[in-house]
Amino acid sequence: MIVRTIRVRTIWSVCVPLPLLSLMLVVFGLTTGEFVIAGILPDVAAGLAVPVPAAGRLVTAYALGMIVGGPVVTALTARLPRRPLVTGLVAVSVLANLGSAVAPGYGLLLAARFAAGLVVATFFAVAIATAVSTAPEGRQASAVAKVALGMNLGIVLGTPLGTLVGQHLGWRAAFAAVAALTAAGLLMVLRFVPASPAPTGSMRGELRVFKGRDVQLALALTAVGNVGVVTVFSYIAPLLTGVGGFGEGAVPALLLLYGAGAVAGNFLGGRLADRALMPSLAGLLAVLAAVLVLFWAAGGVRILAVPLVFVLGLLAFAIIPGMQTRVLTAAGAAPTLAVAVNASGFQTAAAFAGWLGGAVIDHGPGLRSLYLVGAALTAAGLGIALYVLRRDRRPSPEPGRRPEHAGT
Incomplete structure (x- = not known):
């Protein structure tokens, strides 16, 4: 029994090393905290005696x-050392979620969610930069994919489990x-992730x-390349029922299938990148x-729509590790700030996708x-790629000669 336990732990550690597993678990918790409210929104509205649209503003x-x-x-x-920074960031998240749990009114809950x-x-950026810095040469994108797996599992597993807790407790x-x-x-992060010094250099240099x-x-590649599939996913439930002809009861199972594709795509994208x-990004x-x-x-043909849901989830998440890795390699001296800005850009694109989809439905075709x-929109992202x-x-410029595409 002891030998079997050691063997299982060794296999798991090889697949996902403990430092990456620790970072992945925090990402899992943060992602669950982001999406769980979707499953308990009516309960929150009833508990605070506010309309559902007001609860949606959370x-x-x-x-x-x-x-x-x-x-x-x-x-x-x-400029802060990484370990105290990670501790502080996660502590804020823990306190904010505890504040959400005990908030006596809507205003305080709104502030706690913000x-x-x-x-x-910022945590996601630090986690990605840490994963890349500890990864063997040529395996950086796979390391990014393993940390990002926490996001996939937060959507696929954490959100329904959190909803179940909310419904019963x-x-x-x-x-x-x-x-x-x-x-x-x-x-786990404090136990298994090695400490690293604070980055050197000035803030002006990072912004430069x-x-x-x-x-x-x-x-731009991240924002434009993702906005198309996010627009579709934002309205996936009405698309599956209104276009695909599925009943509402089939939607959770189809979303689980989408999530399974997302997990597979996450690893595939890391390997290809x-x-x-x-x-690989252009091809995906x-x-x-x-x-x-x-x-x-063919979305109206249910026998075809089912595998397409899986493939859509696979491709939607297969592009993410490569995009994150491209930002890291392009940023050079300021990878953490660049990845954080990239994450903010993704959220902005997601907000735009929700508005765009509503406009197309209400006032478009x-x-x-x-x-x-x-x-x-995805084709536009392909154009950037x-x-x-x-x-x-392009061939490198001759020594002393300024390349034509240099600068801004």
């Missing part, structure tokens, strides 16, 4: 915290459970990295655009056309 408050906190918190803490969102992008218990889970992740064309293109970063975006067009053409809109790939393949 989701917006968390997203705004991420958008603001990404660049601001990361910039303010850029505070919980403030630290997420009350919505406040769901936030308390998220706080306990995140605190457990922090203890955003003048570089490569960084600008990497950030390790082998050929930009060529091209296939994603084609799948969205196929969904538009209708629900089914969201697939084509998503494909067109191909341009970046072309820049990367």
